[in-house]
Amino acid sequence: MISVHMTPVPRSAVVAYRDDGTLSKGMGLLVSGQLPPLPPALAGAFVTAVLLGLGAAGADDFAVFAPAVALLLAGAGSSHPHDGRLDWLVPPILRLTEYGFIASAGFARDVPPVLVFALLGAMAFHHYDTVYRLRQHVYAPPWLAPAGLGWDGRMLVVALGGLLGLVAPVFVLLAVYLWCLFGWESLTCWLAAPRAAGEAAEAGAPE
Template sequence: MIAVHMTPVPRSVVVAYRDDGPLSKAMGLLVAGQIPPLPPALAGAFVTGILLVLGVAGAQDLAVLAPAVTLLLAGAGSSHRHDGRLDWLVPPVLRITEYGFVASAGFARHVWPPLVLVLLGAMAFHHYDTVYRVRQHVYPPPWLASAGLGWDGRMLVLAFGGLLGLMPVAFVLLAAYLWGLFCWESLTCWLAAPRVTVEPVEVGVPE
């Protein structure tokens, strides 16, 4: 297998799977990697889950921001090396919580269900593409997570959309932006990756 070093190799595969946005990364820098990533991720996901069950995603006031702000607790662990025995659980925890918030926010505000699925599909495509690329040593560029807003940025965009009463518009704009960004970046990256060619070998047949 050939490693493609068009971009720097991530310091940790698990960190590459987190998909942190600028806000989450900034929180991690504040603690300089001193906080283990799993406890704050579990705490943030637990409280966020309770808020979603209580219907906060459909609130008409500042309470709609609570799930996204609460999950930012997980940002404190973003700069850690994620070399603990159970640190591999952090990305799945973030994915489940983010997807749950998107679905809850969409259905609570009566967003057209296919539109909710389109946005979830854009995020799932990006996350699957990242996993597959890391396994093939075709590493995503460092700017991609920030350009894609990260899990924290995407949740905040939808939360502010709900606060302003523009949730369907937020879904449309975010889905269009993410599909365009992720498809373009993935396509250009894979086209630039070197391919391994296998030369045919002639096998002599004994006479």
């Protein structure tokens, strides 16, 4: 049975827009939400850009360590409620970091452009879907975030492909996996959402 979450999100929507994976959330738990999220996200993006400037994510390049550095820096702010005046900037910064790293790794390692755009498209679809769900109060099941690996997990998988010299196969596998996961879950969720909403309205209607 497909379950659709129709209750309000207990935390700031900005936190959901971050799309943190298990590792990033674990880093945030270490500081118990005491670290403001914007400075570490900016630091992670800056270091990633510097490492990408030194070389793309291959076995012999410093940039292969960018995901680990970004995780250590930006992940630490994941448990913060993101209620600061400028904390809304954190998700776009994380998207820029993730998309920039993955695109740079793909194009620098001669991955066919169609594969690069297929992987970026899967992530963009998921992030757009997340934004629209929150606006419509139709929330994803809790298992989707860890299953989708999060921005940190996806970067680490691509970096691992660079270390092993298997960037193109990793792009193929990751793109297929994410499209199947995000596409199928989104389709089934949205198909079930109107029925769930209608049933809830009928249940609350006066006799």
